Amino acid sequence: MKKLKIGVIGAGYWGPNLIRNFSACPLTEVAAVCDSSPERLDAIGRSDGHLSLVGSLDELLEMKLDAVAIATPVSTHSALASRCLEAGLDVLVEKPLAASVLEAQALVDLADRCGRILMVDHTYLFSGAIRRIKELIEGGELGDLYYVDSIRINLGLFQRDINVIWDLAPHDLSIVDYLIGREARSISASGCAHADRNIEDVAYVNVDYDDQFQANIQVNWLSPVKVRQMIFAGSRKSLIFNELNLTEPIKIYDRGINLNDGDEERHKQLVSYRLGDVWSPHIDPGEALQGVVSHFAECIRHRQTPLSDGRLGLRVVRQLEAATRSIRAQGGRVVLSHGASANGHAAPREVGPDQRSPAGAGRNGRAKRPDVLLR
Numbered sequence: 001m002k003k004l005k006i007g008v009i010g011a012g013y014w015g016p017n018l019i020r021n022f023s024a025c026p027l028t029e030v031a032a033v034c035d036s037s038p039e040r041l042d043a044i045g046r047s048d049g050h051l052s053l054v055g056s057l058d059e060l061l062e063m064k065l066d067a068v069a070i071a072t073p074v075s076t077h078s079a080l081a082s083r084c085l086e087a088g089l090d091v092l093v094e095k096p097l098a099a100s101v102l103e104a105q106a107l108v109d110l111a112d113r114c115g116r117i118l119m120v121d122h123t124y125l126f127s128g129a130i131r132r133i134k135e136l137i138e139g140g141e142l143g144d145l146y147y148v149d150s151i152r153i154n155l156g157l158f159q160r161d162i163n164v165i166w167d168l169a170p171h172d173l174s175i176v177d178y179l180i181g182r183e184a185r186s187i188s189a190s191g192c193a194h195a196d197r198n199i200e201d202v203a204y205v206n207v208d209y210d211d212q213f214q215a216n217i218q219v220n221w222l223s224p225v226k227v228r229q230m231i232f233a234g235s236r237k238s239l240i241f242n243e244l245n246l247t248e249p250i251k252i253y254d255r256g257i258n259l260n261d262g263d264e265e266r267h268k269q270l271v272s273y274r275l276g277d278v279w280s281p282h283i284d285p286g287e288a289l290q291g292v293v294s295h296f297a298e299c300i301r302h303r304q305t306p307l308s309d310g311r312l313g314l315r316v317v318r319q320l321e322a323a324t325r326s327i328r329a330q331g332g333r334v335v336l337s338h339g340a341s342a343n344g345h346a347a348p349r350e351v352g353p354d355q356r357s358p359a360g361a362g363r364n365g366r367a368k369r370p371d372v373l374l375r
């Protein structure tokens with residue numbers, strides 16, 4: 001079977017990982033690398049001398065390709081992906097899919113119209129650990145999920161076109177989307193900017209899915225230590241995923257509370273604690289990005305919808321945009337009303353903190369703001 005010819009666009013920090021994985025995949029070969037920076041092309045030429053190197057998309061589109069992978073800054077994803085889809089190519093775009101809901105929705109629609117595959121590299125969905133966590137959740141090991149708490153912090157690579165939420169939270173949002181299969185209902189976020197006054201480098205995001213399940217995501221580029229930890233708390237057991245623990249990244253705790261029937265007054269006596277075993281399941285050690293490129297190739301061959309398709313990418317972008325809106329509105333909740341509008345776009349609207357909780361949730365002492373329909 002002939003290998004699929006892939007063009008990789010963007011060879012900065014992440015692009016070389018795509019080049020390495022597409023080169024290693026038995027189904028694909030890297031036909032060319034495109035980067036607008038001559039210095040980056042020189043660097044690729046030194047490490048992978050056999051690859052064709054081009055400096056513009058026009059040159060790349062003159063080559064005979066089956067598909068492209070785009071690993072350029074987020075602000076360029078929409079224009080580059082659109083041109084490739086229109087040129088009849090299947091497209092893998094790095095996370096996040098695009099820089100706005102409008103751009104992301106337009107890409108999903110364009111891929112549909114052109115009959116092309118649009119996949120987003122939400123890498124974690126292809127990691128052994130997240131796959132195992134999905135099996136455990138679906139097998140009922142954790143019971144009902146109560147919440148997800150994620151901390152994703154380190155001295156990060158500062159981006160010029162996106163804030164820390166757009167850089168790091170796509171991982172958490174795509175993981176939760178994949179694991180629980182429910183759409184977020186509303187988002188509230190707070191954050192602050194230090195290195196560049198317009199780009200938040202520290203942020204806290206709260207996503208609510210329904211009355212009994214929330215995700216809390218802490219992301220920042222200013223932490224002196226690197227932490228990559230997610231807690232999945234359930235009614236039966238809880239799980240901690242620490243991806244920096246290479247030997248035991250997942251630990252399952254048979255710890256929690258037992259609830260007995262009774263009235264409010266006796267509430268305290270009705271909650272008892274369960275302190276049981278802790279165990280660590282075996283995890284497939286394969287590289288997640290190899291799973292991404294193999295899945296992309298399989299979807300191209302069999303014309304199948306990818307697991308992390310444009311629609312999943314769009315749901316993530318919708319939440320990223322809502323989180324940034326919320327920060328601009330000092331933490332006001334942004335309601336995600338899925339499918340409410342005629343054109344299928346969710347129309348986020350901001351709800352003042354006081355409206356959500358009569359007890360005065362939101363920042364201390366802040367005057368009640370009027371509710372604003374942002375779109």
Ligand SMILES: NC(=O)c1ccc[n+]([C@@H]2O[C@H](COP(=O)([O-])OP(=O)(O)OC[C@H]3O[C@@H](n4cnc5c(N)ncnc54)[C@H](O)[C@@H]3O)[C@@H](O)[C@H]2O)c1
Binds near residue numbers: 014070123
């Ligand atoms: N999946 C992951 O875990 C992961 C990890 C890191 C980065 N990423 C994503 O990868 C993408 C790129 O991030 P990065 O850190 O590699 O950025 P980067 O700035 O290091 O590299 C981007 C490269 O794109 C090139 N470029 C810019 N505009 C171009 C254009 N119009 N045509 C051709 N080349 C162009 C630049 O010259 C640069 O070499 C982002 O979307 C980022 O979110 C994903």
